[in-house]
Amino acid sequence: MSKQLKYLLPEDKLPTHWYNLAADLPSPLDPPLHPGTGAPIGPDELSAIFPMPIIEQEMSTEREIEIPEPVRDILRLWRPSPLFRARRLEKALGTPAKIFYKYEGVSPTGSHKPNSAVAQAYYNAISGTKRITTETGAGQWGSSLAFACAQFGLECKVFMVRCSFEQKPYRAALMETFDATVVPSPSSETEAGRAILAEDPDSTGSLGMAIAEAVEQAAQRDDTCYALGSVLNHVLLHQTIIGLEAIEQMEMAGAEPDVIVGCTGGGSNWGGLVFPYLGRKLRGGRDVRLVAVEPAACPTLTKGKFAYDYGDTAKLTPLVKMHTLGSRFVPPGIHAGGLRYHGMAPMVSKVLELGLCEARNVQQLECFSSAITFAKAEGIVPAPETTHAVAGAIQEALRCKEEGKEETILFNLSGHGHFDMQAYINYFGDKLVDYDYTESEIAMALSGLPSV
Amino acid sequence: MSKQLKYLLPEDKLPTHWYNLAADLPSPLDPPLHPGTGAPIGPDELSAIFPMPIIEQEMSTEREIEIPEPVRDILRLWRPSPLFRARRLEKALGTPAKIFYKYEGVSPTGSHKPNSAVAQAYYNAISGTKRITTETGAGQWGSSLAFACAQFGLECKVFMVRCSFEQKPYRAALMETFDATVVPSPSSETEAGRAILAEDPDSTGSLGMAIAEAVEQAAQRDDTCYALGSVLNHVLLHQTIIGLEAIEQMEMAGAEPDVIVGCTGGGSNWGGLVFPYLGRKLRGGRDVRLVAVEPAACPTLTKGKFAYDYGDTAKLTPLVKMHTLGSRFVPPGIHAGGLRYHGMAPMVSKVLELGLCEARNVQQLECFSSAITFAKAEGIVPAPETTHAVAGAIQEALRCKEEGKEETILFNLSGHGHFDMQAYINYFGDKLVDYDYTESEIAMALSGLPSV
Structure with missing residues (x-):
């Protein structure tokens, strides 16, 4: 065997x-503010x-x-989700790193x-x-x-x-x-x-x-x-089931991650995998590098500002403190539609501000190229959003190869791309382009932030 | 819990x-014949x-x-595949039957x-x-x-x-x-x-x-x-891994199927699940009803003839003895494209001829309606081919309800429909129709069979 x-x-x-x-968290989250008055908002108003x-x-x-039991009863249709050791990908990359991925694509709709x-x-x-x-x-x-x-x-x-x-x-x-x-x-x-x-x-x-x-x-x-x-906090809370399962599964595998990678749009799949590990570390447990990967076309964590902003364009939602490119920022129509959000979860933003994680952005051509390498080796075609996590994990694996390090990488394969094959068709047809922003374009986007 | x-x-x-x-098998399979000479064909010619x-x-x-170990090594990427108890479907149907399904959609490409x-x-x-x-x-x-x-x-x-x-x-x-x-x-x-x-x-x-x-x-x-x-025989052989796993999993569940249902186009997913159970029965084991469900638009088992025929339209392949509608028969362009085949596996055909299984055909409107009932309850959207198995299983479950019987039904959920949603779009848009053949249409199709 x-x-x-x-x-x-x-x-x-x-x-x-x-x-x-x-x-x-070592310091509390900043409270949401009322969009009209700017005062902290209470439960009644929500x-x-x-x-x-x-x-x-x-x-x-x-x-x-x-x-709640009725929730667990439905989650059991597909959960606990599998954790894979990507042995075929490791071989394809020639890396000494051990690569694991938690696969959320087994759910009814194909993601977390x-x-x-x-x-x-x-x-x-x-x-x-x-x-x-x-x-x-x-x-x-x-x-x-x-x-x-x-x-x-x-x-x-x-x-x-x-x-x-x-x-x-x-x-x-x-x-x-x-x-x-x-x-x-x-x-x-x-x-x-x-x-x-x-x-x-x-x-x-x-x-x-x-x-x-x-x-x-x-x-x-x-x-x-x-x-x-x-x-929002409650959404990230619900997603922590991913990381809680992963901790048990990595134990079954006799491995501990040195670095955990996920893609970030609003932050929920990343937080879901990462937070249980981060909590363990904050309570004195094992250290682990946490890497958030976002699209270069919507660089919220890497080029946005940590500030109060609206969650929507119409300024109806409460103001929340987060990394944002401004609520009027409209990213280009990239296929990773789930990552086209001007803001980021306040909890993820806070974690970055506290220096507890790293963020990087990746261009979409690299993402799809990485995804195809992954698909050929492991058989699963990642969702366009998920290609960012795959690209980030492959970057880490190739770094390990260069440095000759046998690190353990864990990433969140948050969803499959069965409904998104048009993105692959466009990639094969050379119809995808990379995006870069000038400093003044970013400054312009951020100039519309509310002054609270 | x-x-x-x-x-x-x-x-x-x-x-x-x-x-x-x-x-x-109680009697041997008829040998394939050379398409030119009509003589039994040997290994060299193949x-x-x-x-x-x-x-x-x-x-x-x-x-x-x-x-072989290198084959098992790749199959392990997704196998053993899960066996589900369809408790939510049972509840939706109000049936006293226990419904189990073996799910092959977890493979890299979404089927068996x-x-x-x-x-x-x-x-x-x-x-x-x-x-x-x-x-x-x-x-x-x-x-x-x-x-x-x-x-x-x-x-x-x-x-x-x-x-x-x-x-x-x-x-x-x-x-x-x-x-x-x-x-x-x-x-x-x-x-x-x-x-x-x-x-x-x-x-x-x-x-x-x-x-x-x-x-x-x-x-x-x-x-x-x-x-x-x-x-072909070797294809059905490879698919028996489905039934071999299912036998072990049904034991884990403490249940034995009274009836096993699958869809048939060429016969491979049906044979894959059914043959290990049938073999057990032929060797003196427990009896079990075996039901093959095919589209009314391509009724090979229910309206075809058990005869020697070509596998292709150009008459290049060996002649094999099977249920067939004639190699020139072109079924209508139904969405269950995988079931649009004029013939049927010789092994499945033989099993039907020996009276060891039942065959029925189902119209596509019933298939999609059954599939949507299933999807809402269990979360998985079946492939158009697979909807025939779902329809057959639901027919059995409703019969159990009518007769007040607590039978155990096992069916093969051979694949998901993520790449076939156009079929569902057409179903919702009332663009699908049912098909019926007159006796003379069937007779006409069969008249072209070779005279061996």
Whole structure:
């Protein structure tokens, strides 16, 4: 028998609690501020768009929060997700490094997103919500929330960034299979959408715009709440199930990561894998390098500013302190639609500010080239977002080769690219280009930040 | 903890041998005949297009055939595949039946096809083949062989049935990711293709035509062999790994199937799950009903004739005794492209002739409706081919409900539909229709059978 490739946890090892990094951060997170008054915002003001259990989680500093049994019961359809040792990739690269990846593509919709979607749908269902609105970029979050809503009998309405909607008819079909309604954003259904279309009828949309539309509709109806697929504390909390499982699986493999790599758009898959390891380190445990990889076309962590900003273009959401390129920043229509967000999770931003992680940006041509190397070796075609994690992990593996180091690399293979093959078609057809920003372009984008 | 949903085997339980049904059949299979002379064909004559180890397996009556270690080493990337208890589907149907499904969609290309592709690529590689040609209908087989060839450094050329090629650009992109060359069939690259195009320049193609093109090119070059994704004995042999794993997993679940259901096009996923159970029964073990489900639009088992026929339209392949609608039969362009084959595996045909299984056909509207019920409950969107197995399993579950029987149903969820969402889009858009054949249409198709 050759050496083991997969480390599988049985269902009864599914974590019973999420891990909350807020309990271990050396200094507290900055509070969200009211978009009108600039004053710290309380639970009551958030209740217009979120159910109370979600708001409590958003503000909690408890270290462990129990995963409700009905949520675990659905997560068990695909979780615990597998951890792989990428032996064939190691061989293809000729690296002395050991490469492991946690594979979240085994979920119903092919990424980590259902981990939070199921929890959010559950808390909404027990709080009396009948209908959830949301936005989606790549379509991963929208289809995940559609699946989750179908489990609890909730209506689901998804504002899908227009350029993704047009690139990915299969994603919309997947959402419809789960009974969701999908609308390309900006749309004429909301004030926010109409205002954008009046200015630019050909707008390709952005996550910021789609969030504005979804929040507007949620705020207008009592039976409707809004759900966000990344950025916020409770979403990252739900995703920590990834890292909690990975810690157990790496133990099964008899290995400890020296470096952990993930892609960052809003920060949820990265935080999900990294935070349980970071918490361990903050409580005096083993040190580990944490690397966040973002697209050069949307360099939030590497070129943005750590400042209070709106989460959406219409300035409806609370102001949160995060790395941002400004809420009016519209990144180019790259295929990694899930990473086209002007901001970053406040928790991830804080971790970077505290010097607890590293951030780098990668061009998309390198990402797809790395992804194809990975696919040929391991058989899995990564989602365009996930190619950034693959590129980052391969960079680390090649560094180990150069330095002759046998380090252990762990990365988050956050999703497969089955619904995103147009990106590969365009890559093969030489239709993808790299993006660079001048300092003045970045300065211009940041000049619109609110002065709080 | 709620009741278990998944039954996972560890890697070291991966079967070491395939199971060969030929060893246990009560009467031997009829031999293949030479397409020119009509005389039984020998290994030497097959060696123009197949490597010798494959030919030996094709003719073997040994009960157990060892799986080579390099093949197991690649299969371990995703195998053993999971067995699920469909508790949420049972609840949605309100059936007292227990429903289990073996899920083959976890493979690199999303179906059971790599089980044989890896084995065939391996035997070709050790036999000195440099290049493999093949056909693909839905694209499942073509992408699987492309993946397998990439593992052994072989060139791969795929003739893809034109209507699938046009419906599924993402499938072709997947093959290209694994470095294969994809050509829509009928093409102008071969004599067979040119002859078809001369008669009908708008031909949508068929598996029979694509096989003719692939075989023609393999026969012309010494360094090139041909690989078939279904129908032949060795392909079904490689697929028995599915049933061998399922037997162990059903034991883990403490259950024994009363009925096993699968879809049939060429017969490989059905035979793969069913044959190990059938062998057990033929050797005096437990009885179990075996149900083959095929499309009403291509009713090979239910309306075809058990007779010698060609495998391709150009009459290049040996004559094999099987259920067939005639090699000139071109089924309508249904989305279940992998089931659009005029014939059926000789082994599956023989099993039906011996009264050891049942066959039924299902209309595509029922298939997609069943698939959506399944997807909402279990989270997995089945491939169009696989919807036939789902429909058959749901028919059995509803029969159990009507009869108040607590039977155990096992079916093969042979693949996911991520690359086939156009089928669902057309279903939602009311663009799919059912098909019925009159007796005279079937008689007409069968009238072209060779007189051997």
